[in-house]
Amino acid sequence: MFGDHAAFIIPAYAVSILVILLLIIWLRIQYSNRQKELLILEQSGVKRRAAKTQGENSGK
Amino acid sequence: MTDVTTKSVGFWAWFWDLANPTRFLAVASWLIPVLAIITVTLLGIGLYLGFSAPQDYQQGATVQIMFIHVPSSWIAMMCYSVMSVSALGSLVWRHPLADVSIRAAAPIGAAFTFLALLTGSLWGKPMWGTWWVWDARLTSVLILFIIYMGLIALSRAIEEPITAARSLAIITLIGFINIPIIKFSVNWWNTLHQPASVSRLAKPAMDVVFLYPLLTMALAYTTLFFTLHLMAMRNEILRRRIRSMRMSAARRIDTQSASQGN
Numbered sequence: 001m002f003g004d005h006a007a008f009i010i011p012a013y014a015v016s017i018l019v020i021l022l023l024i025i026w027l028r029i030q031y032s033n034r035q036k037e038l039l040i041l042e043q044s045g046v047k048r049r050a051a052k053t054q055g056e057n058s059g060k
Numbered sequence: 061m062t063d064v065t066t067k068s069v070g071f072w073a074w075f076w077d078l079a080n081p082t083r084f085l086a087v088a089s090w091l092i093p094v095l096a097i098i099t100v101t102l103l104g105i106g107l108y109l110g111f112s113a114p115q116d117y118q119q120g121a122t123v124q125i126m127f128i129h130v131p132s133s134w135i136a137m138m139c140y141s142v143m144s145v146s147a148l149g150s151l152v153w154r155h156p157l158a159d160v161s162i163r164a165a166a167p168i169g170a171a172f173t174f175l176a177l178l179t180g181s182l183w184g185k186p187m188w189g190t191w192w193v194w195d196a197r198l199t200s201v202l203i204l205f206i207i208y209m210g211l212i213a214l215s216r217a218i219e220e221p222i223t224a225a226r227s228l229a230i231i232t233l234i235g236f237i238n239i240p241i242i243k244f245s246v247n248w249w250n251t252l253h254q255p256a257s258v259s260r261l262a263k264p265a266m267d268v269v270f271l272y273p274l275l276t277m278a279l280a281y282t283t284l285f286f287t288l289h290l291m292a293m294r295n296e297i298l299r300r301r302i303r304s305m306r307m308s309a310a311r312r313i314d315t316q317s318a319s320q321g322n
Contacts, residue, residue, distance in 0.1 A: 002124065031294065041306070
């Protein structure tokens with residue numbers, strides 16, 4: 001399909017797809033880890049400071 | 061007059077409201093999937109148009125590499141510009157999300173700069189006969205990659221949040237000098253890299269069969285960048301929330317054990 005240049009075109013696309021997929025996977029793993037940590041903290045009864053001062057913040 | 065004032069007050073109120081992390085997380089939760097769907101659609105159209113484009117009379121099939129090389133380079137520079145605006149927001153207006161934005165963007169910018177260099181190299185070999193030359197364009201983009209790496213290292217090196225935010229913002233702004241150098245390097249110096257063919261005051265120097273897929277891919281990469289940036293900002297906000305919760309929990313345990321000790 002790409003003639004003589006397939007050896008350059010296919011790696012260019014392959015690495016681009018790979019790097020973008022790795023970025024997405026990395027961000028998603030981070031997100032699910034943070035959510036798990038938050039859940040554990042909340043279950044152990046730790047409250048956010050911001051939750052108490054929410055009313056003051058929104059007035060800004 | 062009054063109308064304008066109310067409007068601008070309304071906008072700033074909204075803007076400051078977004079500074080509230082809880083509000084930001086609520087907006088991100090619907091904006092991320094919407095942007096992701098737009099990105100996938102645009103990528104689909106862009107790839108279809110790109111692969112159905114004919115071969116270039118000079119470049120042959122390697123013109124296909126352009127459809128991913130140019131958007132990667134564009135995002136590499138746009139990401140740094142977003143970071144620089146955020147740095148101003150962090151230093152001048154002390155917008156709390158501005159610092160979050162810089163930290164979140166740096167690894168994404170580094171990834172796209174890497175892709176720009178790699179796809180450029182894979183395009184350079186068949187067209188110029190070399191993987192790499194130390195000309196002004198290629199070297200300044202390599203410097204951009206090194207700056208991204210430095211910013212990532214710096215953002216992870218300083219534990220104290222306010223000092224970290226200030227240092228990161230200042231270094232980011234200093235690094236911005238490289239962006240116009242990259243942009244105009246092909247005009248200022250005699251480079252192997254060709255000058256701009258799309259963003260010219262006169263008509264773009266490119267046929268529509270190549271221009272349309274290229275513009276679609278550039279747009280797709282742009283929405284992809286903002287999707288990833290929002291995801292990374294959301295992670296960074298949660299990281300800070302967890303950190304402050306852990307610290308307040310530790311303080312409470314401290315006071316408890318102190319009172320028990322008495």
